[in-house]
Amino acid sequence: MVKITDVARRAGVSPSTVSYALSGKRPISDATRRRVQAAVHELGYRADAGRVRAGRGSKVLALAVPMRPGIHVPVMTRLAVSVVTAARAHDHDVLLLTQGDGEEGIGRVAETGLADAVIVTDVQLHDPRLPLLRSRSLPSVPIGVPAEPEGLACVDLDFRAAGELCVEHLARLGHRVVALVGSPPEVYVRRTAFARRLVEGFTSAADRHRLTSAVLPCGTGREDARALTERLLRELPALTAVVVHNEPLLDPLTDAFERLEVRIPGDLSLTAVCPAPVAAAARLPLTSVAVPSAELGARAVRLLMRKLSGAPVPGATLLPTRLTERASTAPRGV
Template structure:
């Protein structure tokens, strides 16, 4: 392990000078600082986390608050978490993962502990009870997701309303006149999770704009629920030719159920998903989809947080535009 004395010897300065360069407690010449920085890079020296914290009065730790509630698709949540961890490490910060459903009490406990410098909060509800506390805390925070009233907060996410609209626009372009949204599990809508509600609003708005018959069907995250939903759709909407799916857990069993009920994809039924690209590409019939950009959202959330920690101004809202990729699961109406 490289020590501060090794850096000092390599740079031709005293260990205390290296310490001053790291902490900023005493001014040193530009030439000496550059020589020390070059030695640090060449030797691969990493200051001890405790020493950094003492020098800066910071812990160099970010809390990622992601309560694992029912109805959440854990693999996608994990993608967001990994992207936050990767982004934070790029800024020499560690991540404390908080998955308990503790609400305001949990946030206050973490804020009062001095364990973390800042917060990234996920699974944001339209009227999230944590918002008043987040607005009042001294700790900087960034929300991955949008409440109904984002004033006084810093929020980033995919534009899920535009994503819902983009899916319907694609189906309308192909001539489909009766479409359905197979959405998140019912409990996700009940607690008014922002992204699910916005997809539904975008879906309905685009369908109305194009004069399409449309319906929304929350679906539990199971194969049996997917089968029941497919049966109900065909029973209640015999003219159905286009389906938007915003529920990663039922993508494969839902398509299987439609095919077992005698429909071919895309000959009789076109399917568009809102899901990660890898999931869409891996389907037996590759799915036309709007990507969930978890890596970009996580990385940019960290960038926003680091800017806030440094005192730099940041935008209140960052909405990433949807990116739709056409694959084999969609075609013109009536091609079967």
């Protein structure tokens, strides 16, 4: 059996450095980490294999949070905090994986036994990490529902229903021309599941109510908001309602409309899909469908605990949507 001392000898470092490089518990230089990882792969080392086989496990959950373009860091931070809090309640620590594609980190966890299980975030419809998870014995829960969720215990907000619920609310208020201000373009380019599903729900409900609709991805800065408001009013002069699925843009978009003398909600109703505290604390409290980041993280941890105990788990768990009316929406023309 390959030992940690064998890996240390191959990498030219001490056994404690190997342990720190694999666990992430202390800072290690990138060059040293790469040497250790190469030695692990070459030798086929599996950390604490005897302890894992004995059923005691590492008492660590891995959380894959790839820091990609278009990722809103506060959203991921809230999710990570909820995972850590729930994991500690089950006497587990959390190992954070932040590689851009996530595959290398997940592969390392699976091969070395660094963690008992993994939670995967920012799931794409055709996510290259999922075949890796299916091929390994490492228990996993994706937060997000891919195009083919069979065999995966996924959990997410029902984003398709969220898009539908926003449009249903606006249609009841008499609005006939609506727009979705979506996530940054790169989020759609990589076919991120939650963003795509919200678009599906938005367009489906708009078509069902025979509304004129448009979907516009947008960046997250104030200049992005200014340019987008001008484009919306130019291309959709009859526009009276907007759904925003881009949390950093909420206040800048409100400011940009007001600078163009568009009154909210007198001229334009605004609805958001975001965490409830964010909507309530906006400069103009926003009608919103809540994104329950804390509940998503806690649910994912509970599902992993069930998997680790051998209990059955459901396939896909979609949390129900709830819309809260606030000051930003009103009947058309009021």
